[in-house]
Amino acid sequence: MKSPHLKDLTWIAPLALGLGALLASLQAGNWFLGFLAFSLLFAFCFISLATVTRWAGASNVKRLSWLVALAFALRFVGGVATYLALPVNGFDDVDDKAGYVYTDAHRRDVQAWDLAQSDHWIVEAFNKSYAYDQYGGLLAFSAFIYRYFSPDTHRPLLLVLLSAFVAALGLPFGWKAIQQEWGEKIAVAFVWIYALYPESVLLGGSSMRESYLLLFSAWALWGFIGWLALQKKLSLAWLALGILGMLLVSPAVALVTLVILAGWLYFSNQPRLSAWQGGLIIALIFIVGLFLLSASLGSGNLSGSPLAIINKFLREAAKLNVHHLISNSGWVQKLFDEMPEWMQIPFVLIYGLFQPVLPAAVIEPTTLTWRIIAILRAVGWYSVLPALVLAFGAGAGLGSEAKRKTWLWLSLVVWFWILLTALRGGADQWDNPRYRTILFLWQALMIARVWVWWRETRNAWVWRALGMEAVFLLFFGQWYLTRYLQIGSQLPFGRMVSVILVLWAGIAVFGLWRDRSRRSV
Numbered sequence: 218m219k220s221p222h223l224k225d226l227t228w229i230a231p232l233a234l235g236l237g238a239l240l241a242s243l244q245a246g247n248w249f250l251g252f253l254a255f256s257l258l259f260a261f262c263f264i265s266l267a268t269v270t271r272w273a274g275a276s277n278v279k280r281l282s283w284l285v286a287l288a289f290a291l292r293f294v295g296g297v298a299t300y301l302a303l304p305v306n307g308f309d310d311v312d313d314k315a316g317y318v319y320t321d322a323h324r325r326d327v328q329a330w331d332l333a334q335s336d337h338w339i340v341e342a343f344n345k346s347y348a349y350d351q352y353g354g355l356l357a358f359s360a361f362i363y364r365y366f367s368p369d370t371h372r373p374l375l376l377v378l379l380s381a382f383v384a385a386l387g388l389p390f391g392w393k394a395i396q397q398e399w400g401e402k403i404a405v406a407f408v409w410i411y412a413l414y415p416e417s418v419l420l421g422g423s424s425m426r427e428s429y430l431l432l433f434s435a436w437a438l439w440g441f442i443g444w445l446a447l448q449k450k451l452s453l454a455w456l457a458l459g460i461l462g463m464l465l466v467s468p469a470v471a472l473v474t475l476v477i478l479a480g481w482l483y484f485s486n487q488p489r490l491s492a493w494q495g496g497l498i499i500a501l502i503f504i505v506g507l508f509l510l511s512a513s514l515g516s517g518n519l520s521g522s523p524l525a526i527i528n529k530f531l532r533e534a535a536k537l538n539v540h541h542l543i544s545n546s547g548w549v550q551k552l553f554d555e556m557p558e559w560m561q562i563p564f565v566l567i568y569g570l571f572q573p574v575l576p577a578a579v580i581e582p583t584t585l586t587w588r589i590i591a592i593l594r595a596v597g598w599y600s601v602l603p604a605l606v607l608a609f610g611a612g613a614g615l616g617s618e619a620k621r622k623t624w625l626w627l628s629l630v631v632w633f634w635i636l637l638t639a640l641r642g643g644a645d646q647w648d649n650p651r652y653r654t655i656l657f658l659w660q661a662l663m664i665a666r667v668w669v670w671w672r673e674t675r676n677a678w679v680w681r682a683l684g685m686e687a688v689f690l691l692f693f694g695q696w697y698l699t700r701y702l703q704i705g706s707q708l709p710f711g712r713m714v715s716v717i718l719v720l721w722a723g724i725a726v727f728g729l730w731r732d733r734s735r736r737s738v
Contacts, residue, residue, distance in 0.1 A: 225267045233259035240378075243301070246370030254366040254375060262289075262382040266389075273389035277401070281392055281408065288388050288412035288421075292381035296422025297374060299586070306586045316373070318423045318590070319647070326424065329359035330371045339364070354465030355426050376424040384421035384428035387435035388412060391658060394439040397446065399666070406665035414661070415597035416654045419590065426466045427654050433462035434474060434658040441478050445485065470655055477630050477659065484622040552710060562640070569639025573646045575599050576694040580701050598650065599690070603682035604667040605635070605660060610678060611670035624666070631659050681728045688720045 237256030241248050266285055274281035300316035307313030317323035332342060339360050343353035359376055367375055388411050396404035411417070420427040440456030443449055456478075463471035553561055575598075578591035608631075612624030634656050642649035671679045692713055699707035708716070 225264065229260055229263040229267070233257075233263060240297075240374055243297070244370070244372045244374055246367070246372065250369050251367070251372060254372065255378070258366065258375065258378055262378065266382070266385060269386060269389045273393040280405075281389060284408045284412050285385050285388050289381050289385035291412070291418045292384050292421030292428075293378060294422075295418055296377035296381060296424075299419075299422065299590070300374060300377065302586045306584050308584065308587070318419065319425055319651075322424050325356055326359065326371075326373055326376065329356055329376075330363050332356070332360040333363035333368075352466055352468065354462075355429065357465075359424070373424070377422055380424045380428045381421050383432045384417065387432040387658065390432075390435035390439045391661075394435070394442045395662060395665070398442050399662075402669045402672075403662070403665045406668045407661050410601070410661040410664050410668075411658070414601070414654075414657065415593040416650050417657055419594065420651065420654060425651070427651060427657075429466050430463060430470050430655050431658050433459040433466070434470075434656070435459070436462070437474055437478070438658065441481070445482070467655070473630065473634060473656065477627060480626040480630065481623050484626055485619050566636060566640050569642060569649045570636070571689075572639075572649050573598060574693065574697075575690055576697045580694070580697040582701065594650065599686060601660070601664050603679070603686055604664040605632070607667050607678060607682055608663040610676070611663075611667040627659060628663060631656055631663060635660075677731070678728060681724050684724050685721050688717055688724075692717050 233256050236259050237252050237254075240255040241251030244251055266289065267282075270282050270285045271278055299318050303313040303316050303318070312318075312320050312323045315323055317326070329342075332339070339357050342357035342360055362375055362379065363371070388408055391411060392404050392408050395407050417427070417431070436455050437459030440452045440454065440459060443452030444456060460471050460474065463474060552564070573591060573595045575592075575595035578588070578595040581591075583591065608628045609625065612621060612628060615621050615624055635653055638649055638652035638655075642652050667679075670676065692708075695705060696707060696710070696713060698704040
């Protein structure tokens with residue numbers, strides 16, 4: 218990786234100093250100390266982004282530079298905007314009054330400041346007594362920043378700056394890896410999706426672990442692809458660095474990433490690996506990952522098998538989500554009273570899959586700030602959902618059998634994760650999409666492949682999938698209008714769902730008939 222060009226300093230120095238002065242004015246405490254802290258961190262972020270982008274961009278460095286700058290700016294400006302807007306135009310609760318979108322970010326931030334101000338070692342963040350960070354890695358990093366960059370007062374925007382930085386830093390690594398493995402067309406689509414996806418933008422401006430996990434995923438992807446193609450030891454170092462970062466922040470994500478890469482290795486048909494060697498690698502990685510995950514879910518208690526611990530955790534989480542759904546919504550309680558008990562968990566799963574619901578985001582009464590956030594999040598998810606569904610079909614068009622199998626494996630694991638997070642956080646329109654976004658790097662790759670596939674083939678199933686989504690949005694839009702604004706008459710929920718399913722079936726049957734007719738001509 219090349220050193221930064223001297224000409225970069227001609228824009229980095231004044232920009233870092235100017236933004237440092239502005240941010241210091243927005244936070245309490247000694248202005249000069251704040252100015253130094255923000256300016257130093259801005260300079261570090263800009264130099265790092267410029268260096269990595271120039272390394273990754275090669276002939277496309279100008280376009281990649283603009284996209285990296287856009288990814289950083291959206292997250293940082295969005296984070297500052299919500300920090301300033303929520304106390305003025307948010308809800309009357311402690312999180313909004315303090316300028317935090319996420320309760321977890323607020324609680325972790327307060328604990329990080331307390332730890333930074335204490336005489337305890339930073340590594341004590343990994344102590345289970347700090348309950349608001351389940352794994353300790355992000356808490357330790359936050360406390361380090363506060364202790365050494367902001368000792369005089371609590372400056373939450375320092376962590377917003379770093380969260381936006383790590384999210385943007387993942388983009389050039391993702392570009393480099395995807396361009397090498399799948400070509401420039403998919404890489405270009407990937408970086409646009411990665412930069413603009415609203416849920417990722419919101420998380421990147423909120424000092425949440427998802428931004429760090431996206432960077433670690435990009436490191437792991439680049440390291441794995443580099444090793445697979447060239448067998449460089451340095452590539453293995455990037456892979457190990459990515460997995461280590463995940464272990465510090467979320468062992469579950471490390472497990473899922475290892476499963477993805479192990480399957481990729483197996484299906485890539487590398488001649489240096491026999492079938493039994495590939496199977497042994499997958500088995501070892503899966504077993505180690507299971508123990509890591511079960512240890513984290515069981516708070517370090519390994520009594521009982523890993524599968525039993527994970528199964529118990531998922532069952533309890535699903536039951537808790539059912540309870541939250543019933544207690545927080547009268548119409549859901551009414552539905553649950555009318556349906557058999559065995560249908561409740563599938564209902565939570567489907568409910569979670571469509572969260573955040575776009576018609577609800579538009580129609581439900583709330584403040585202006587929260588309405589803007591809700592609409593952007595929902596539009597983002599409903600924009601990519603059809604592409605994720607079509608990823609299986611798009612993968613079938615890849616050239617070699619090994620690539621098709623690898624793509625199928627990736628799609629299956631990503632969809633397993635999406636459904637798992639829907640089950641784990643289905644009752645919560647915040648936790649569920651947040652958990653889902655943890656694997657957004659892989660989802661963005663799938664969406665990019667579908668986009669390129671559609672541009673090349675103009676496959677009719679893209680429009681059919683969008684038609685199915687339009688049916689869902691129209692019916693639920695009318696349902697929410699009658700619920701909140703009393704416009705029109707409301708269909709019973711069960712009957713509305715039945716009509717939607719019939720129309721979906723009609724679109725699918727028509728599509729199959731149309732395709733068959735064209736092949737017979």
